[in-house]
Amino acid sequence: MITTILTTIAIVGGMAGFLALLLVVAEMFFANYGEVIIDINGKRKLKVKGGSSLLSTLNENKIYLASACGGRGSCGFCKCKVRSGGGPLLPTEKPFLSPDEIKDNVRLSCQVKVKEDIAIIIPEEIFNVRQFAGVVSKIEDHTYDIKELTIQLTQPTEINFKAGQYVQLQSPRYGKIKQKVSRAYSISSSPDHTDYIQLIIRRVPDGICTTWVHDFLKEGDEVSFTGPFGDFFIQDTRADMLFVAGGSGKAPIKAMLEYLDARNSTRRMGYFFGARSRKDLYLDDLFATWEKSMRNFAYYPVLSQPTEQCEWDGRCGYVMPYFDEFIQDVNNTEAYLCGSPGMIAAVVKYLVSKGIPKEKIYFDSFA
Amino acid sequence: MKETPQEKRIHENMKAGVMCAKGFLGSDTRHFHEIIETDAAHLQTLGYTREEVADRMQALTNAAFEAFMGSITLEEHLIVEYTSFRGKLTCPFAHPGGFRKGSVTLQNTRNNITLCWTPLNIHMIREHGFFEGHGSEHRLDPDILIKALFN
Known part of the structure; x- marks a missing residue:
């Protein structure tokens, strides 16, 4: 009886070991994609070891596509155009791609596995x-x-x-x-x-x-x-600049204004900063300094829900109605927006209704 | 409890520090299946379906999202506010796609209940019946949630 049990265990164990060995060998032969070529923009060729995601393979070669989720397929940042060799579009990619992008062979690089020679197109700025x-x-x-x-x-x-x-x-x-x-x-x-x-x-x-x-x-x-x-930056024109951003959306606007201040910019500029109450306002002194150093710059803080403690006698409510204080010529005005998708949508709608062309509205949405 | 590979992956996603700092289970030691089953039974005794709950949360979220610069008052007793953050949240049950990284705060002035949820919570309730574990950042106890949403 014991002999039978031991023999059975030995046979089952042996079979399991054999199958495991078979899997390792199969992995070596069948999942080994060897060296493959990544053609970038038709100008540069990378010889890489196949088998990893396009995103991580590019990262290993010091080409960094944007990615906020570390390759989990959840941020949708790491898009690039795959001209050939990317395999079929995966269900994990579809929610992040518009019909036009799908038609244009845009893929999420974290979901594309490099198994064969592949040709991609990425913005030249990525090399910086x-x-x-x-x-x-x-x-x-x-x-x-x-x-x-x-x-x-x-x-x-x-x-x-x-x-x-x-x-x-x-x-x-x-x-x-x-x-x-x-x-x-x-x-x-x-x-x-x-x-x-x-x-x-x-x-x-x-x-x-x-x-x-x-x-x-x-x-x-x-x-x-x-x-x-990112492609949210100052356009090299003479147009008036209307900035709108709340919360941490103030960051890129601060960078832009500091840059313009250093060049003694004389462009007309107005920054509408929307906050809920006084405790959400910040860096007001810095922006007040720029109002003095840049004669054509004005800062417009707007509180949507000031409390009694705010002791606020400034602008209240939504920022949009106050744009009229700044806009002089809709055909010579650019808008720069940064913040929540809700704010961006509402402000874009308002500006377009005022006559500012949509193509002159630049934004960095938190979406 | 023996878990399938998929359940193991979901369980791993729910742990603290994987998809969010505190995780989806909080201090709850129960398996996520048990949390879902217990909450489903509770919801049934309250007379609501998870779709009804999710629909109501979505409607309030949409209204608050459009207000974007502060809170709005709905139906005279519901004060709702939406705060946006950069980025997306993903579903621990591995649904493809991302959900807006935002926080909705609902204050029901009739019963003084205040609750907070994310767009991901609405998805997890609708699709998975998951209200998160006790002690997690966004646990929505069905009893309190129903009172906040429907009273």
Whole structure:
């Protein structure tokens, strides 16, 4: 009886071992895609080891597409056009792609596996994206839920970007957080300062990265980020500039105005900052300084729900009705918006109804 | 309880620090299936379906989203406010796509109940009947939720 049991165990164990070995061998032969070529924009060819996602393969070759979810297929940032070799479109990609993008072979690079030669098209600006290391030299509390970090660059020591662009800050493993995550934050400092960047970061309830920034990060800590990303920046025209942003959306507008101030810009500029109550206002003194140094700049804080404690006798309600104080010629006005999708949609609708062409409205939506 | 590979993945997604800082289970030691089953039974005794609950939450969320610069008062006793954050949330049950990273605060002035939820909560209630575990950041106890939404 015992002999039979032992023999059975030995046979079953042997079969399991054989199958495991077979799987390992199969993996080596069938899942080994060998070396494949990634053709980028028809100009550059990368010889890489196949088998990983397009996003991570490009990252390994120091080409950084934007990604806020670390390749989980949840942020939809890492889009690129795949001309050939990307395999079929996956159900995980469809929710992030418009019908036009699908038609145009746009894919989420984190979902595309590099199994064969592949030809892709990415914006040329991506080649300017680098991974940076730095040290937090300053942390300032602007409101009860907004902090501004100053990061002194250590490796490389210089960054080139346009005012309005963003970086992806990486939070490390901390506390119960077992993985690194990257989140997008607009740079709030001027590109004239190439040795440091500033980021304005609002606390997200239960957010992994912002909890780290607000509760764990200290001055002197080392951090890393990739960037710059984004196509939200100042247009090189003479048109009047209407800025609208609330909360941490103030970051890119601050960078733009600092940049324009350094050039003694004489363009007409008006910044409408929407906040709920006085406790949500911040950096007002800085913007007041710019009102003095730039004769054609005006700052318009608007409180939607001031309380008695606010002792507020300024503009109240929505920001849109106050645009008339600034707009003189709708055909010579550009708008720059940053903030929630709800705000962007409402402001765009209002501006278009006023006669400002849609193509002159530039925005960075939190969506 | 023996878990399938898919259930293991869902369970892993729900832990603290994977998709959000505190996770979806909080201090609740029950399996997520048990949390769902218990809440489903409770919801039934309250006389509501999860679709009705999700529809109501979605309607309030939409109204608050459009207001975007502060709270709005609906039906004279519901004060709703939507706060937007950059980025997207994903479903721990591995549904494709992302959900707006926003926070909805509802204050019912009739019974002084205040609740907070995210667009992901609405999805998890509608599609999975999941109200999160006790002690999680966005646990929505069906009893309190019904009082806040429908009283």
